[in-house]
Amino acid sequence: MASKVFKASMSTKTAPIAIIGAGPCGLTLARLLERQKVDYVIYERDESATSANAGGSLDIHEATGQAALRKAGLWDAFRKEARWEDDRFTVYDKFGKQHLDIKSNGGVDEAGRPEIDRKALRQILLDSVPQEKIRWGSTLKAVKMHKAGSPALEFTSGATAEGFKLVVGTDGAWSKVRSMITQAKPEYSGRTYVEAQITEENPLFKSVLDKFGHGTASLLAGASQMIVQRQGNGWYRVYFGIQAPEHYVGRELDSASVDALRKSLLSDFYSDWAEEPKDYIRRADHFRSWPLYHLPVESQKWATVPGLALAGDAAHLALPNGEGVNCAMWDAMELAKSIETYGLDKLDDAVREYEKDLLVRGKAHIEDGIQLGNLMSHETGPAALVKAFQENDF
Structure with a gap:
């Protein structure tokens, strides 16, 4: 029996952009494209908005995650869920003695790096895009390139989708889209x-x-x-x-x-x-x-592949360093801006321009994660991390 072929939107016209993954990165990109009146479709492996383990709490930074939320017109919705009182980082030794207690906002309300549950952030973003543009229960198996150069999607269900001008992989650590751009693996x-x-x-x-x-x-x-x-x-x-x-x-x-x-x-x-x-x-x-x-630090160098782009962990998976979701939302904002600048007829140029800074910040992001991991596990216990914070290395 022939496999099902997805249309990329509810209309008969194929959406020009497919976003793989409905996490904070993919949804931020979708929201920004929505505001730019650029059509898209999201494919998400979760069966519904409530089926995933949404993870812990995130601190959202002013120049990156917060900037993306403002650009997306979601600042007021974020403020209702954000917890400025949890903008606090403390360090202890194994005996329970405290060595550091800092707040990035300096005691100023609605400044610094407020916390928000990942689930709450995702819901804000989900509520900001038309639900008919999300294909739940769509687990990507592979990306194939037609001879003409356009990408086609194959799903584990046997369904396929094609006709896109651009496929954006925001599909996380084990990205299927990444494998079409670079051989680098986590x-x-x-x-x-x-x-x-x-x-x-x-x-x-x-x-x-x-x-x-x-x-x-x-x-x-x-x-x-x-x-x-x-x-x-x-x-x-x-x-x-x-x-x-x-x-x-x-x-x-x-x-x-x-x-x-x-x-x-x-x-x-x-x-x-x-x-x-x-x-x-x-x-x-x-x-x-x-x-x-x-991802290896040296992974942050690749040639632009027509019809494909990466953002978030799919592009620069790093060890925990407080920047992951912020860097991902920043990626989404920068890619949307480049698409707006170049237009749908020059999407490859838009991606090429976007990747210039993406690869630079991706390398720095991975390096920061490794550095923080080494500080967290330093043989001196809390001393090395405390010194780094006191010297503003983080």
């Missing part, structure tokens, strides 16, 4: 985050609230770290950062494997920590693993 960093939650029902909640309050706290002790981050609903995500083989922690964790993981963390990674943070391992819930990957 590398495992040697570090894994094990995520857990401390909700209001948890007996630990009151002590965690009293100790850390608002914002994000990093507890550092060389190869092992903990990050405690307040969420929009008031409870906390905890990330246990360890240096371990890539598949040390399984992706699917049942109760038996969680019990084994707790024992391993306590004996192999946090045995000499104070009892209070060790209790987070013993009593937090909802464990899941996040192996940390990044």
Whole structure:
């Protein structure tokens, strides 16, 4: 039976631009194109807006993420969800002694780097684009190029879509679009985050609230770290950062494997920590693993491929450094601006101009992630990171 061929819009006319991925990057681009009256379609692997694990809290920076939201006409919607009170970063050692406590806004309301839950940010962006332009449940299998040079999309369902002037890959770490532009692949960093939650029902909640309050706290002790981050609903995500083989922690964790993981963390990674943070391992819930990957620094050089573009993690996957979503939204803003400047008849020129700065900031973004990761896991514990902040290196 012949596979289904998607039309790229609800009308009989094919949209000129396909966006792969409905995360903050892809949705920011869609919103900006919507304001420029440029037609597009989004293909997203999630079955619906509510089916994904939306992740933790994000700090949105003035010159990048905030600038993109203002350009998109979404600043007021963002303000309603943003948490300026969580613009706070603290550093502790493994015994619970505090070494740093900073706020980027200097105590000024609606300044600095407010936090917002990833889920809330995504919803703001989703609400700003016509829902009929999103193809939910569309997992991209491959991108193929026709002899004429136009890209065609193949999905795991067997469906295909074609007729686009430009396909933009905002499809994250394991981007299918990227493979048509560069052979670079993400590398495992040697570090894994094990995520857990401390909700209001948890007996630990009151002590965690009293100790850390608002914002994000990093507890550092060389190869092992903990990050405690307040969420929009008031409870906390905890990330246990360890240096371990890539598949040390399984992706699917049942109760038996969680019990084994707790024992391993306590004996192999946090045995000499104070009892209070060790209790987070013993009593937090909802464990899941996040192996940390990044693209090679040298990956940020490629020739423009007609009909294709990358943005966000698809272009410059980096280790956590507070810039990921901001850099992604900045990419979206810059690509939309270049499309507006050059027009739909010169999209390859628009992408070529956009990539000049994309590759520069992508390289810097990856380097920053590696540098911060090294500081977070420095043998001196918190001293190296504290010094870097005091010297304004971050």
